[in-house]
Amino acid sequence: DAKTTQPPSMDCAEGRAANLPCNHSTISGNEYVYWYRQIHSQGPQYIIHGLKNNETNEMASLIITEDRKSSTLILPHATLRDTAVYYCIVRVDGNDMRFGAGTRLTVKP
Amino acid sequence: KAGVTQTPRYLIKTRGQQVTLSCSPISGHRSVSWYQQTPGQGLQFLFEYFSETQRNKGNFPGRFSGRQFSNSRSEMNVSTLELGDSALYLCASRVRGQTQYFGPGTRLLVL
Numbered sequence: 001d002a003k004t005t006q007p008p009s010m011d012c013a014e015g016r017a018a019n020l021p022c023n024h025s026t027i028s029g030n031e032y033v034y035w036y037r038q039i040h041s042q043g044p045q046y047i048i049h050g051l052k053n054n055e056t057n058e059m060a061s062l063i064i065t066e067d068r069k070s071s072t073l074i075l076p077h078a079t080l081r082d083t084a085v086y087y088c089i090v091r092v093d094g095n096d097m098r099f100g101a102g103t104r105l106t107v108k109p
Numbered sequence: 110k111a112g113v114t115q116t117p118r119y120l121i122k123t124r125g126q127q128v129t130l131s132c133s134p135i136s137g138h139r140s141v142s143w144y145q146q147t148p149g150q151g152l153q154f155l156f157e158y159f160s161e162t163q164r165n166k167g168n169f170p171g172r173f174s175g176r177q178f179s180n181s182r183s184e185m186n187v188s189t190l191e192l193g194d195s196a197l198y199l200c201a202s203r204v205r206g207q208t209q210y211f212g213p214g215t216r217l218l219v220l
Contacts, residue, residue: 043211
């Protein structure tokens with residue numbers, strides 16, 4: 001599975017959109033982009049995933065560039081409860097999750 | 110649908126002892142994976158079980174083992190505990206090939 005690069009930390013003001021970037025320049029055609037988050041040492045929570053099209057669900061939107069070398073997770077209206085470590089993972093369906101260090105997002109009032 | 114459950118949630122053991130952790134997957138999920146999370150190494154994959162067979166294994170010593178039962182419930186065992194085994198142990202389940210869902214974890218402290 002391709003390696004991902006994420007900034008170690010980001011801040012966001014409460015109520016504003018949080019845009020979390022992920023670089024996966026070695027992604028191959030059958031690899032999906034997954035996002036999970038982990039709040040204060042709880043189990044990671046699935047957020048969203050996609051292959052090449054942009055995706056949206058009740059939690060977030062996922063924007064994947066046309067060349068698929070990078071993506072952005074968007075939390076449209078961040079709340080204090082969105083403070084967490086966000087993991088971007090690239091994998092072929094069927095393979096297990098290989099987590100990096102993630103981005104620690106802090107939402108500030 | 111109930112989520113992934115793990116028992117116990119917290120555990121304290123001493124060096125040299127062994128420990129068994131349990132995971133009940135989401136109903137209908139036959140694939141169960143285990144992960145270890147430590148502050149120094151982050152989240153690391155231990156192994157995956159599907160249909161009672163280990164399908165994939167991470168880079169951990171043989172002291173770490175697991176099994177899966179016919180009802181898809183899984184256990185992992187760590188023998189001869191070391192201080193470095195103190196960690197959050199996470200279980201995740203899925204329909205094979207699909208999204209993985211994690212349990213709350215078991216926090217193990219080895220003294």
